[in-house]
Amino acid sequence: MPIDFPPVTRTLLIANVAIFLLQQVFPDPMLIYFALWPLGSIDLQQGGSIGFEIWQLVTYGFLHGGWDHLLFNMLALWMFGGAIENLFGSRPFAFYYLACVVGAAIAQLMVIHLITGDYYPTLGASGGVFGLLLAFGMMFPHQRIMLLFPPIPMPAWVFVTGYGLIELFLGVTGSQEG
Template sequence: MFNFTPVVRLLLFANVIIFLITSSAGDWVVDRFGLHSVLSNLFNPIQLITHMFMHGSWGHIFSNMIGLIVFGPMLERVWGGPRFFLFYMLTGLGAAALYLGVNYYETASMVDAYHLYAVHPTNSEFVGFISEYASSVYDNIAPFIQKFDADPTNPAYIKQGQAFLEAMVSRQVDTPMVGASGAIFGVIMAFGLLFPNTELILLFPPIPIKAKYLVLFYGAYEVYSGIYQAQSDNVAHFAHIGGMLFAYILVKLWGSQRKTFY
């Protein structure tokens, strides 16, 4: 059914084997090798590479590897194995770079605000922090806010408020990103650029669609989700955007190496 090319086969094997190893090794592996924010004490430059070969679940790795084996072989035949591997790694790194940049932009002000709050942990400062950075949880903690407001000097409430915000900031800064999705979205983008009129059959619904329209749909969806916050879905949308963006740049720099598109 699938005609694997050498590099695609190697990447598939590496991703599956590493997933099997890491999924049974415990959370410490993800903490060490998943990609952390540059604001985190857990950040290590090696994570820029290692996170690309780790996945969070069977569904996660399955969807990524399907993308690799469907779209990757054609690109490898066009470019050859070494260039395809370089493309895969560069788009994965580009995805990580954009993700880290956006994460820093969104998180640095939150970390600074928390440090200011820790100096003056008043109820008004607590409410201001929640309103600015976590408005979605306001209703859930409204009873605590009311009690804190009624007794603002209560040490127990002050301590509870600090602990709540510290945990919130820690989740934002120390939660790692894993997966090959950035590189896979780069592969999909490149396929759409090199073979824009190739017809593909979607799984759901099972209808034909040209590659260029599939890429356009993916790109629009990721931009929308990234801007209008799909944080609750635990998907690194800006990493996907980064992979597609760097793929576009690389394809344009390298040229299509084809005169005929299909």
């Protein structure tokens, strides 16, 4: 029996995988033109420059840094996206997901500009995924989620809070770049 995903969740899963496969064929152009670059630009040694473009506020959310990055983001999209799309409806879900991707991009640009001053690209669906985690934790706080390692069941609100705190710690301490 086939698994029936809601349409936007299914489309996002397919789009992320397809674009990741394109990245494998055209790695440099995909990174240069579609990753989220900090405000401003830098000159390349071989001529030309790279820098922020407005479309990158969305396109970075469909690029990934490797198979594991793609796998974990798509696992979370698969686990939580369908439930949130069924609750919100397809059109509000699509708007919410894209608003989370754009909101995360703006937050990333602010952090890079105001705190680190570094110049590196950002990519991945994590902004949208964290929005889904937040929505799931708020809408289904007592839903049980089973961790893989170690196999411990916990309420969704505990999982979402713990995951968010771990990511915040890793980001603030520089333990996890990007």
